[in-house]
Amino acid sequence: MNKRIYLDHSATTKVKPEVLEEMLPVYTEYYGNPSSIYSFGREAKKLVDQARMRVAKALGALPEEIFFTAGGSESDNWVLKGVSYANKNRGNHIITTSIEHHAVLHTCEQLEKEGFEVTYLPVDNYGMIRIEDLKAAITDKTILISIMYANNEIGTIQPIEEIGKIAKERNIYFHTDAVQAIGNVKIDVKAQNIDMLSLSAHKFYGPKGVGALYIRKGTKIANLITGGGQERGRRAGTENVPGIVGLGKAIELATENIDSYNEKLLKLRTKLINGVMEKIPYTRLNGHPEKRLPGNANFCFEYIEGESLLLNLDMKGIAASSGSACTSGSLDPSHVLLAIGLPHEIAHGSLRLTLGDENTEEDVDYVLEVLPEIVQRLRDMSPLYEKVKGGK
Amino acid sequence: MKDRVIIGMSGGVDSSVAAYLLKKQGYEVIGITMKLRSNDDFEQDSGRDSCCSLSSVDDARRVCDKLNIPFYVINFTEIFEEKVVNYFINEYFAGRTPNPCIACNKYLKFDALLKKADALEAKYVATGHYARIIHEKKLNRYLIKKSATATKDQTYVLYNLSQSQLERILMPLGDYTKEETRKIADELDLDVANKPDSQEICFIEDNDYGKFLENKRGDKIKPGKFVDTKGNVLGTHRGIVHYTIGQRKGLGIALGKPMYVVDIIPEKNLVILGEEDEVFKNELLATAANFLPFDTLQHPMRAKAKIRYSAKESSAWAIPTGDNRFKLIFDEPQRAITPGQAVVLYQDDYLIGGGVIVK
Numbered sequence: 112m113n114k115r116i117y118l119d120h121s122a123t124t125k126v127k128p129e130v131l132e133e134m135l136p137v138y139t140e141y142y143g144n145p146s147s148i149y150s151f152g153r154e155a156k157k158l159v160d161q162a163r164m165r166v167a168k169a170l171g172a173l174p175e176e177i178f179f180t181a182g183g184s185e186s187d188n189w190v191l192k193g194v195s196y197a198n199k200n201r202g203n204h205i206i207t208t209s210i211e212h213h214a215v216l217h218t219c220e221q222l223e224k225e226g227f228e229v230t231y232l233p234v235d236n237y238g239m240i241r242i243e244d245l246k247a248a249i250t251d252k253t254i255l256i257s258i259m260y261a262n263n264e265i266g267t268i269q270p271i272e273e274i275g276k277i278a279k280e281r282n283i284y285f286h287t288d289a290v291q292a293i294g295n296v297k298i299d300v301k302a303q304n305i306d307m308l309s310l311s312a313h314k315f316y317g318p319k320g321v322g323a324l325y326i327r328k329g330t331k332i333a334n335l336i337t338g339g340g341q342e343r344g345r346r347a348g349t350e351n352v353p354g355i356v357g358l359g360k361a362i363e364l365a366t367e368n369i370d371s372y373n374e375k376l377l378k379l380r381t382k383l384i385n386g387v388m389e390k391i392p393y394t395r396l397n398g399h400p401e402k403r404l405p406g407n408a409n410f411c412f413e414y415i416e417g418e419s420l421l422l423n424l425d426m427k428g429i430a431a432s433s434g435s436a437c438t439s440g441s442l443d444p445s446h447v448l449l450a451i452g453l454p455h456e457i458a459h460g461s462l463r464l465t466l467g468d469e470n471t472e473e474d475v476d477y478v479l480e481v482l483p484e485i486v487q488r489l490r491d492m493s494p495l496y497e498k499v500k501g502g503k
Numbered sequence: 504m505k506d507r508v509i510i511g512m513s514g515g516v517d518s519s520v521a522a523y524l525l526k527k528q529g530y531e532v533i534g535i536t537m538k539l540r541s542n543d544d545f546e547q548d549s550g551r552d553s554c555c556s557l558s559s560v561d562d563a564r565r566v567c568d569k570l571n572i573p574f575y576v577i578n579f580t581e582i583f584e585e586k587v588v589n590y591f592i593n594e595y596f597a598g599r600t601p602n603p604c605i606a607c608n609k610y611l612k613f614d615a616l617l618k619k620a621d622a623l624e625a626k627y628v629a630t631g632h633y634a635r636i637i638h639e640k641k642l643n644r645y646l647i648k649k650s651a652t653a654t655k656d657q658t659y660v661l662y663n664l665s666q667s668q669l670e671r672i673l674m675p676l677g678d679y680t681k682e683e684t685r686k687i688a689d690e691l692d693l694d695v696a697n698k699p700d701s702q703e704i705c706f707i708e709d710n711d712y713g714k715f716l717e718n719k720r721g722d723k724i725k726p727g728k729f730v731d732t733k734g735n736v737l738g739t740h741r742g743i744v745h746y747t748i749g750q751r752k753g754l755g756i757a758l759g760k761p762m763y764v765v766d767i768i769p770e771k772n773l774v775i776l777g778e779e780d781e782v783f784k785n786e787l788l789a790t791a792a793n794f795l796p797f798d799t800l801q802h803p804m805r806a807k808a809k810i811r812y813s814a815k816e817s818s819a820w821a822i823p824t825g826d827n828r829f830k831l832i833f834d835e836p837q838r839a840i841t842p843g844q845a846v847v848l849y850q851d852d853y854l855i856g857g858g859v860i861v862k
Contacts, residue, residue, distance in 0.1 A: 419622035422575055426623070492621055 115428040116474045120314075120406055120467030121263050121291060122432055126357065127316040127468075133360045134318065137353040145350050146341065155352050162359025169366040170308065171299035172325050178342045179355050182322035183290040184214035185335070186309030187257075189324055189346075190286045191218045193332035194255045194307075195227055198284075202252030208232045208240055209450040210267075211259050212288055216446070228252070237399040238267035238451045245277060255284045260292035260308075264447040264463055265398030266407025268296060275304030284330060290314055290322075294365030294372065295404050306330055310362075312354065316468065317361030321354030372468070376405035379466050379475055384408050386479040391486050393499070397448060397461065406466035411453060414496040415489040417461045423485045424462075429478060432463045505531040508673060509620050510629040511612055512536050512566065512574070514559030516695045517631030517676055519566040520684045523691060524675040525629055526570055533623065534567040534574040536560050537611060539583040540706060562695050569693065579615055586610035588706060592719055595712075595744040598767035599843025602812070603704055604660050613668045620671070627673045634658045634854075635677030636669055639796070645669035646795050647854040652680040659812050662847040662857035663793040716744045727772035729756060732765065732781060740774045743767050749782050749839025763839075783836035789846050789858030790828045796855060800829055806848040806855055808833070810840055821848060829858060 117125070126134075137158060143151025145159050160174070167174040180186045195205065207219055209231040219229045230248040232240045240258065249256075256278050261268045271287060278285035286307035289298060294315040300308055307330065311322040326332060326345075338347025365372075387410060388394055397409040412420065417433035424431050433445070448458035464478065490496040508530045512518045526532045536559070560576055567574035587606045594601035612630060620628050633650035634657050645666055649656045664672070676684060688696035703710045717724065724742035731737055738756035740746065746754075750764040754776070765777035787810070794800060800823040807816035808831055819833040831846060840860060847857035 416622075418577060419619065422577075422623055425573075488624075489622055492618070 113428060114477065115430070116470070116477060117430045118464045118466065118470065118474070118478070119430045119432050121266075121404075121463065121465040123313045123319065124316045124467055125469065126313075126318055127361065127364060129364060130317055130357045130360045134353045134357040137356050141352070145352060146339070155350075158356050159350055159352060162355045165359040165363045166310075166323055166325075169293070169298070169362045170325055171301050173328065175343065176325055176328055178324045178326060178346050179350060179358070180322045180324055180346060181320055181351070183212070183288065183309050183311035183314075186311070186322050186324040187212065187214040187288055188218050189335040190307050190309065190332070191215065191222060191255070191257060193335055194284055194286070194330075195222055197331045197333040198254040202250075202254045204228045204230070204250055204252040205255045205257065206230045206232060206245065206248050206253060207257045208234060208259065208269075210234055210238055210262055210264075210447045211257070212263055212290070215257055215259070215288060232258075234267075234450055236451050237402070238262055238265045238397075238447065239399065239402070240269060240274075242270065242273055242277070245274060249277075249281055249283065253281070253283050255286060257286040257288070260287045260289040260298075261296065261404050262398070262447060263291050264445055264461075265409045265451065266291075266403035266465075267399045268292070268402045268404065271305070272303045278306070279304045291404060293362060294369060295406070297366075297369060300325055300327070307332075312358035312361055315361050315365040318354050318357040321351050321358050323358065373405045376466050379470055379472065380406060380408055382472065383464065383466070383475045383478065386475065387482065390479060390483045395457075397451065397453070404465075408464045408466070409461060410464075411448070411457050411461045412486050412490075413457060413460060414493045414499070415460050415486060417459055419489055420460070420462055420485060423489070424481070427481045427485070429481065432465075433461050505529060506627065507531045507533065507623070507625040508627040508629050509533045509535050509616070509623060509625045510631075511616055512563035513631070514562030514566070514695065514698075515631070516685060516688045516693070516698055517633070519563070519631075519693050519695050520679075520687050520691075521629060521631040521675045522566065522572065523570055523687065523693075525673065526572060528675070530627075532570070532572045532629075533625065534563060534570075534572055535616065535619070536563045536574070536576045537579045537583075537616065538576050539579055539587075539607075539611070541580050541584075562698075566693055566695060569691070577619060579611055582615050583607070583611060583706075591704075592716060594843045595716055596720070596723065596769065597843075598743055598769035600747045600841045601843050602660075602845055603706075605663065605845055608660055609663055613664055613672060617668065617671060627671050629673040629675060631676055632657045632661065632674045633676050633679075633681070634661055634674050636672055636674055642796055644796060648677070649849070649852045649854070650677050650679075655681045658849075658854045659809060659845070659847050662795075662845060662854060663791070664795075665793070669795075713745050725772060727774065729754070729774050729776050732775060732777045737762075737776055743769055743772060743774055746774050748841040767842075782839050784840050785836050786830060786832045787837075787840045787846060788824070788828060788830050788861045790826075790861050792827050792829055792856060792858040794856030796853070799823070799827070800856075804848075804855075806850055809847045809849070810837055810860065811844045816849060827858075828861070 141154045143155040145156040163174045163177045166177045223229050232244050234240055258269055258274055275285050284306045287305055288309045290311045293310050306327040308325040313319040334345055336347045341347055393413040395411045421433050444458040448461055508525055510522045512534045522532055522534055564574050587603050590606050591601045591603045616628050633655040635648040637646050639646050647658050647661055649658050685696055707715045724744055726739050726741055729737040729740050746764045748764055762776040763782045765781045766775035803820050803822045806821050808819045809816050817833050819831045822830045824830050842860050842862055844860050845857050846860050848855040
């Protein structure tokens with residue numbers, strides 16, 4: 112393979128050298144079990160605590176409010192199940208949105224089978240919830256509002272502060288899945304009235320398989336993983352110390368550099384979006400024009416299938432994505448694009464390009480050179496497009 | 504530049520070895536697993552290893568990794584539902600017995616996948632079928648010849664391919680026997696070398712098509728009458744979809760002598776039973792004819808005909824009756840000529856063509 116350009120930073124990111132540098136000695140030198148009393152254990156414990164402080168600082172939380180997990184999906188599962196089970200006596204109603212990650216949606220479906228009631232808030236054409244819908248959905252039985260900070264597919268950023276305010280007024284727990292948001296938007300859980308927040312290290316240049324859940328002190332939540340007394344008895348299992356160390360360093364870097372990172376990505380994104388929209392007719396930009404993640408561009412190209420497009424891009428060395436990939440590796444029309452009102456056949460023709468740290472203007476130039484050709488070639492095969500060109 | 508080929512990979516030994524052979528022949532090979540069922544049907548681990556289960560996808564992926572060729576899973580669930588599953592269901596409700604594999608070849612492997620080949624700028628689509636495609640210069644047509652292994656010959660399911668499809672299809676296993684294929688897989692140390700052949704209909708669990716139809720359209724299945732060929736009522740049946748021509752077992756009534764399904768009349772919701780000799784017929788009418796050496800059958804022709812995948816070949820006259828139909832008159836009566844099944848004609852090793860049995 113010749114040229115390779117990675118444009119799928121919402122799927123995962125490359126571990127930064129500074130992050131890896133802190134992680135490596137943990138495997139070979141500081142390999143003690145943090146629960147052990149001797150020096151090896153104490154060293155490891157110290158590293159975990161240091162990482163916890165870094166995460167707390169990045170979120171405006173207290174260290175004792177940070178719990179390490181195996182990633183975003185575990186954190187989401189923990190919140191939904193843990194809050195539901197622990198607050199059964201108060202109510203059985205959960206409010207979420209129709210564009211959440213499957214870690215939330217599928218867990219909600221499971222809870223529905225167990226007798227909980229879930230309201231899935233609709234979104235507008237940009238993928239934003241309406242505050243009045245949220246207000247109207249709240250009942251005496253509502254125990255949890257779980258709304259993602261920023262969408263993984265279309266990048267739309269929700270009005271988190273407003274939601275937090277409403278949740279606080281109505282005395283309902285508010286959780287946000289901030290897996291895509293960390294390092295891209297400034298977060299202060301106290302100022303924004305967030306009670307729980309999920310994050311995952313590999314989305315911000317940290318390692319895979321490690322994440323965290325912020326749980327505001329005093330929140331009633333049942334444990335998900337039971338066993339030993341790690342994480343203040345809330346999450347059993349020997350700590351993934353190298354991963355946790357990597358997460359701590361990665362979140363520190365991500366929040367320190369947030370302004371310059373945003374500036375860089377915005378510049379590239381503007382070039383990319385404008386270029387695509389100018390060069391390729393019958394294209395729509397999905398998501399909000401401004402209230403979106405700085406690296407996210409999501410398009411629908413009418414008259415073609417996203418799948419063929421992605422495969423062709425892959426053959427040209429461009430790593431991109433369409434709807435969320437399923438276990439088999441094949442693509443289904445995205446539930447997010449269907450939720451923002453795109454018809455099924457158009458939702459099939461989507462392309463998500465998510466920019467990141469190592470991307471350059473040349474990368475964008477290459478995409479703007481290759482993509483229009485591929486789209487045109489695929490459209491030339493479409494009988495529907497023939498009709499459009501014929502003016503029928 | 505090398506010609507690009509996409510090969511449909513089921514995760515089984517045949518398509519795996521076919522991919523290897525193509526690569527060896529110098530093609531640029533891309534492995535594709537066609538995802539045919541929706542996630543709900545697909546991700547349940549029923550312990551089966553049908554051709555589109557998740558473990559089969561993993562097998563195909565491993566084989567491609569080993570051969571160092573790109574691998575993609577492509578979603579064909581909607582078209583499969585429409586062209587294969589719905590056809591399968593509708594045929595039973597029309598009193599016929601469908602062959603979903605033929606429909607899958609026609610609409611999925613050699614149509615939808617060919618379109619994917621265009622999208623991926625591939626010249627050919629390849630499969631692991633045991634059949635030989637040859638270009639006959641004198642006729643300037645593509646013909647299909649039986650494979651080297653008579654027992655594994657799969658030409659039956661290929662009778663309805665068009666010339667424009669055949670031009671772009673490669674079947675590298677045509678010259679190999681199953682044993683040779685397994686041996687190659689073994690030598691390559693492919694994990695799939697000893698995987699058993701799939702026999703069942705891939706979208707039906709436990710081969711229980713009755714249960715499948717009950718689940719899908721149970722409300723449309725209505726009990727009706729068993730009658731004999733003279734119109735005498737013999738009992739009550741569970742709905743015509745549960746019966747097929749020639750069936751004796753599972754009728755659910757005792758008649759004192761062996762009785763067989765000899766006809767199904769959907770408009771009247773009747774299942775006609777008869778004695779063994781009434782299951783045999785001398786002729787059939789076929790529609791949707793397709794021929795390989797020529798476009799249409801002009802004159803009566805001698806051929807050997809197979810009335811189902813597992814049937815023996817029988818000598819017959821094929822007589823054109825217009826409208827893309829033909830009549831077959833067999834030298835010997837045939838057991839259980841079944842509407843909806845394909846009848847396929849051969850001359851020596853050559854597949855001549857075929858059609859769908861009307862009656």
